[in-house]
Amino acid sequence: MSGTIYVINPNSTERVTRGIDEAVAPLRMAGGPAIECLTLADGPPGIQSQRDVDGLIPALLKRAAALETEAAAFVVACFSDPGMHSLREQSTKPVLGIAECGVLTALTLGQRFGIIAMLENSIPRHLRYLGAMGMMDRFAGDLPVNLTIQEMADERITLERMIGVGRALRDTHHADVLVMGCAGMARFREPLERELGVPVVEPTQAAVTMAVGRVRLGWGGRPLTRG
């Protein structure tokens, strides 16, 4: 039960990691496992394509291998869960992905979930993943905020755009729960929820919640070999 939950931001942008770190702070409890948020220095600055996703996996696996002994669990903190299944093979510790945990947690908060995506071209990738997860019967829609770099620097514009997308998911796609399709933006969760009147899931919080449980309960990682 000792060891640290390593939350790995697989992009190289420290600002995102800081956002994640603040997001998971409430899950650091006196008697609970340590939670450390890391930046994958060798990752791309942002993860915008399947190539970005696939390309960072070797670096992610290498970083995780170096942490294996100290690790109580790993959380892959990018909404495409890059390398999650590979890391589950490599590590003997629990490995969780934020998209997987974000979507699963949403299913406890509403009947049809919508995803607030960052970029339009992520959506087919999300859909393939949701299909792999078998989630299509509960899926309402996935719409992008499509912000430029300049716009993303402006918190007010970012929030407004997320509200706009959330409203479309709620009113046109009939979502009754939303998942934020990104890491590091937990500060927008509460304003979104208040403005939209439906529950909003921040996926790193959802994933670290499940990691804390796994560590406390001593549920291992890699599937055991058959007896």
Added chain:
Amino acid sequence: MSGTIYVINPNSTERVTRGIDEAVAPLRMAGGPAIECLTLADGPPGIQSQRDVDGLIPALLKRAAALETEAAAFVVACFSDPGMHSLREQSTKPVLGIAECGVLTALTLGQRFGIIAMLENSIPRHLRYLGAMGMMDRFAGDLPVNLTIQEMADERITLERMIGVGRALRDTHHADVLVMGCAGMARFREPLERELGVPVVEPTQAAVTMAVGRVRLGWGGRPLTRG
């Protein structure tokens, strides 16, 4: 963030509540929320039919209403999640069900889940619920142990039967993760996992894990009214 997570065993059998209490002990952390396990005195001794499920809901809601002020969250600790959706309407606190959380957690541990049911006649009820959850694409099978009361009193026989059912789910139904379809039997989780070589989910542990996160993060219960 103050308040207690009330885990309500909706049957009247104290022995089951004690089993749940032991199961969730590792999730009691110094800095985390209190977790209290209760027996629904007005519930049936065991929950074996849809009538048992439906019949206990008024008593469950009444008990929860009395706890509402003190509650940080509620967990309904029976594998049919009786009254979960009603309680979500009644309470302003997070409400989680062990079947829902058990199955969702299993999806992070394998691709096809199997359920070790207690009784054969529960299975159509489980299937309706899995359909409502949209889980049929990941479902491998659901098989009963069908123990008599005498047999259930014998731990060795109970474990053997569960192993037999788990083996059939693994080998014939191709499950690569199993969910225990009952509360209060967490002591069998590890032996099952060791014997079968696939991950086994104990559903009260899965649900309380998610409740702890919900409480720590201050994610509310009832869906907000629309803005």
Added chain:
Amino acid sequence: MSGTIYVINPNSTERVTRGIDEAVAPLRMAGGPAIECLTLADGPPGIQSQRDVDGLIPALLKRAAALETEAAAFVVACFSDPGMHSLREQSTKPVLGIAECGVLTALTLGQRFGIIAMLENSIPRHLRYLGAMGMMDRFAGDLPVNLTIQEMADERITLERMIGVGRALRDTHHADVLVMGCAGMARFREPLERELGVPVVEPTQAAVTMAVGRVRLGWGGRPLTRG
């Protein structure tokens, strides 16, 4: 083959029962079973929430138990089919629910069905039920009329609103058959169908149709015990 088909309106509003009674009149045939429509005096005045649904089940089961000897079959006449599965356990007679029969009948009249719901907050409940029924591949949409009590008293406004919702289901959700998501409003079926140009299913009529057949054919209720 003797006995009466009891159509139980599980809310306490006599006006609804009278509407059901008129609806099923054409199914009373000289040589066919008697059909009697009853009001559940202990039910809520209207069924608007999961709590209403769950809360009335004990009273419904009690009422049905008292009718068991005289009954040829039971029809639960509320679009949430409250207690249907419990009543199937309790009774040895056929038990049908109007939502189940309404949706199944719609599948013989069009490829994608839409539901005209009364209240918005019923929709997640409907979706869970449709999921349990495995109907999502044929589901087009479910939209509420959201009438106030005053508005419901005005037949013209009620019809207009139902037409509006039906039109949205037909044109935006591509439904080619509609199901009325309520009991006791059969008088609107024909005007709706005429106005919208797609078949409209009145669910109590659909359920009693199937009950008449079950009674005439002597197909029992409760699944037999295995030989």
Added chain:
Amino acid sequence: MSGTIYVINPNSTERVTRGIDEAVAPLRMAGGPAIECLTLADGPPGIQSQRDVDGLIPALLKRAAALETEAAAFVVACFSDPGMHSLREQSTKPVLGIAECGVLTALTLGQRFGIIAMLENSIPRHLRYLGAMGMMDRFAGDLPVNLTIQEMADERITLERMIGVGRALRDTHHADVLVMGCAGMARFREPLERELGVPVVEPTQAAVTMAVGRVRLGWGGRPLTRG
């Protein structure tokens, strides 16, 4: 509401029509519609292939056209529902198919249905049809009796084989309700049910039940043109 329900056996074997006629006898009620069972003289002696199904449709449509004025409704009485959708276009009267109604009725009697097919090579055809109906989430299995002509002449052997297939569907495929995948064998329904302990649906009875309701309620056939 006047007129006759024409149940058309689309194969040319009178013996099958006689079996259908006996099956639907209990649905002839003093105040209800007349029910007449016909043999399609130009149909094949048995319907064993997709070619048989497709090939008989012109003759079926011609026969139905000649009956249109007298008809209150049509039932296509072959488990492949040949020409059902074409007949729905041609006729202004309700048109029902026995496979469609048989499967839909089964959904009110169990959670997972199995089909007792006559011939192995019908099964892909059944599966395409069940997929078109959106029924795969409730489907347990479809197994053939594969009787030779000689064997089919022997009632005892036929029943034994059907029991064997039903038992496999129940025990290996976990069906809790069965549909007879043929017309004209209603006499085996009750022995099957008694022997297997699960409900068994005879599909011509299921379809004629729904036809009687459609006629009595005056629900039209062909989807109306849009207003």
Added chain:
Amino acid sequence: MSGTIYVINPNSTERVTRGIDEAVAPLRMAGGPAIECLTLADGPPGIQSQRDVDGLIPALLKRAAALETEAAAFVVACFSDPGMHSLREQSTKPVLGIAECGVLTALTLGQRFGIIAMLENSIPRHLRYLGAMGMMDRFAGDLPVNLTIQEMADERITLERMIGVGRALRDTHHADVLVMGCAGMARFREPLERELGVPVVEPTQAAVTMAVGRVRLGWGGRPLTRG
């Protein structure tokens, strides 16, 4: 590997056959199989209903039977794939349908496919077929161009209408690949793709591509009898 791929246009309109012939020209390769496009003289002038589909099958099968010896493969060139499964039973050669191949090919070009249908009343027929194919999880939408005969004679109007429908499928139904729901209009494929910015599949080209492979590889037609 010798023999001719017969592409049969099952309607009697030579102009459509000429359009198909031009479409498949690039698939005629020096070393590849001959490809011949035929008009079914006994087919209807256009295929607009299920009756048209079902009614032409006997003539199609007869025509194909006459070509059996010379045939290397058959392609049924109507978007309802009329008689495809019957022809697979009749012929020992590969049989492909343009709807089946068009949709399957679209799955390699995008995550959610939309169909540009000719007529509104084809859509339920398409949906039944897509259900039979198990394609509903990838289906975005199916919208009709609804052109009159006069409008269809005007290439500019036809293209404009197809662009309009394609845009609605892309923007409202979130399709990222489109399938032309008709034969003989391959000349519009490239302008559509250029205008809409998403891949567009011409289904006769998709089907003949697969037929060429089947012929070259010597993969037979009819499923073999079991060893």
Added chain:
Amino acid sequence: MSGTIYVINPNSTERVTRGIDEAVAPLRMAGGPAIECLTLADGPPGIQSQRDVDGLIPALLKRAAALETEAAAFVVACFSDPGMHSLREQSTKPVLGIAECGVLTALTLGQRFGIIAMLENSIPRHLRYLGAMGMMDRFAGDLPVNLTIQEMADERITLERMIGVGRALRDTHHADVLVMGCAGMARFREPLERELGVPVVEPTQAAVTMAVGRVRLGWGGRPLTRG
């Protein structure tokens, strides 16, 4: 229309590439595109895990980038389709994967497909991919041959094991078409088909077939930018 179809074997085993080369030989036609089979020298000797799949993608993309100008199309010749979606982003040429094309082609040959996998631990990976493809409604089963290296060197043992697995898929899982879940073993296709009596798809042949069509028709690769 000029250029070469590059079939890239992403493992480093030349023997496998030679097997692929022989498999696709019939698809080299006088007037058709050149087809060249390559070995990814930097790939793993065999692809046995998600780590193998993810790890080879950078090398695959690099190799393909170097071939981009000469390429008419790319085929990724490993049954996990590693890097296929990344390569679709990178290249302006058509990119096809053998698992995707193998499964899609199987859907034209039977109603329920089974997969003959090489290794047991590939199966959850296959299932995730089939889910992403939306294929679960047509999926019969996926069973491994589980051969040791020594056994794989013995052609007779390999074929026997594949026949055994194919028989189980056909008889226990009710598959009526099989897909070989590997590249480079096309020589076993015909013996398997003959022995099992159901069609067997060799996936590199299926993929190259579709690539030839794409090249001849001039259908581009990367989805165009929206107009």
